[in-house]
Amino acid sequence: MAPTLTSNSFLLTTTPHSRLTTRRSRQVVFAKKAAAPSAKSADDSSNSKPFFNFDFDFSKLPDVKSLVPVVAANPSSGLNFGNQRRKDPGTVFVAGATGQAGIRIAQTLLRQGFSVRAGVPDLSAAQELARLAVNYSIISNDESKRLNAVDSAFEDPESIARAIGNASKLVVTIGPSENGPNAQVTTSDAFQVIQAAELANVGHVAIIYDGSSATASTNNVLDGISSFFNNLFAKSQPLTITEFLQKLATTNVSYTLIKTKLTEDYAAESSYNLVVLAEGSAGATDFKQVAKSQIASLVAEVFSNTSVAENKVVEVFTDPSAPSKAIDELFSAIPEDGRRKAYLDAIAKAKAEEEAIKASEEAREAIEEAREAAEAARSLEGEVQKLKQKEARTASVAAEAQKKAEAAGASVESFLSKAKGMTSGMRSGMPSGLSWETLSSQIKSAVQKTDDEEPKVRIATVRGQAKARSLPSLKAVVKKPKDTPKPKAKETEKQTRNVFGGLFKQETIYIDDD
Secondary structure (H helix, E strand, O other), X not given: OOOOOEOOEOOOOOOOOOOOOOOOOOOOOOOOOOOOOOOOOHHHHHHHOOXXXXXXXXXXXXXXXXXXXXXXXXXXXXXXXXXXXXXXXXXXXXXXXXXXXXXXXXXXXXXXXXXXXXXXXXXXXXXXXXXHHHXXXXXXXXXXXXXXXXXXXXXXXXXXXXXXXXXXXXXXXXXXXXXXXXEEEOHHHHHXXXXXXXXXOOOEEEEEEEOHHHHOOOOOHHHHHHXXXXXXXXXOXXXXXXXXXXXXXXXXXXXXXXXXXXXXXXXXXXXXXXXXXXXXXXOHHHOEOEEHHHHHHHHHHHHHOXXXXXXXXXXXXXXXXXXXXXXXXXXXXXXXXXXXXXXXXXXXXXXXXXXXXXXXXXXXXXXXXXXXXXXXXXXXHHHHHHHHHHHHHHHHHHXXXXXXXXXXXXXXXXXXXXXXXXXXXXXXXXXXXXXXXXXXXXXXXXHHHHXXXXXXXXXXXXXXXXXXXXXXXXXXXXXXXXXXXXXXXXXXXXXXXXXXXXXXXXXXXXXXXX
């Protein structure tokens, strides 16, 4: 049986053969080639066949989309996208693998031993191309096992990054007929692929810029009108190559940008040797165009030795008199892209300025903190002085309180001693040094002294005294007071109790007011 494909897989695996099967079926491909296909098996022809230029005559094909590799949009067990977290250094993602240059790049990479993840916009048509490619020995069975087609259109970086998978290298071609057989890949489309490569952590990106369409002019009026309206109604104008290079330099992806003018593989330039010059070299326009198969071989050589072509922008042409050179010789004399260096220098300068500003702000903050600390120290010193004054006043008040406490203690002790003496005297009947005779004699002498004293009221003048002597004596008439009933004596009740432990006695008299 022939190699079979399903809509869920483009890993071209051969079904088990019966022991009675001696011949493998062949399928027909619409291709322009020098001789009829060999009758040998695919495995034998892959080892002994001459170099195939892959020169398709697309104008004679009934359906050009039949050349697109096929794989399902939703992968199943038959589709192997690879480990997303671990990059394979031998896997290359070809954006626009159904383009004029993209399909040749994919074929050349497979021949050089790389695994290819082919980004295709139409997976339903890829199965036919895979069968045709295998049966007409465009790719061998071993190469078909390293070919994995994935759904990838130039829509957004996120979807392209998912399609990239475990590929560590990526190639995209800017030019007409590079997004399928007819659609164009613009610089804006290519930059989306670059952004996707940055998201997917791709190690190296090769960009082919086909300048033949920019300089080619036709006399077809309809082409001019079509181009005018396409630009008029486009959502956004594509980037210029200068703008594209400026934006490319700002990414974190290592790149090699190849400016060239592509031509068909059957052109005479395909037999010339390549010339690689630095961007903007004088006299570059005098050289010839480059065949698509030649640029595909150059990309494969770049991916085999990325260090020599890293971050370089070159112009590639052909020259019939130029000697054949290896990739190291072609790229060793090319300097790195000045845009990337200028961008990195600008980033370093901006970072240094930012750090200087940050250091200045930190110094200003440190000065402000020092000033606040000095103010806090002065404030703290004032508080300490206030505390010392309060402590001195507290000590003074404590000393006065101590003196008063000592004085109060002495008076209390004297009072207690007297109270003890009175208590002991009461218990013995009379205080010491005091007797009832002494007390009564003192009271008697005081009463007698009061009676012997002369009246304090005297007549102030002699005339008054004489007049008083001449007055007749009159008999006093005493009026008897009326008999009034004596008020009823109030009933009283007296109660005596000891207080302060018998030191004093308290008498309480209760009077009945009724």
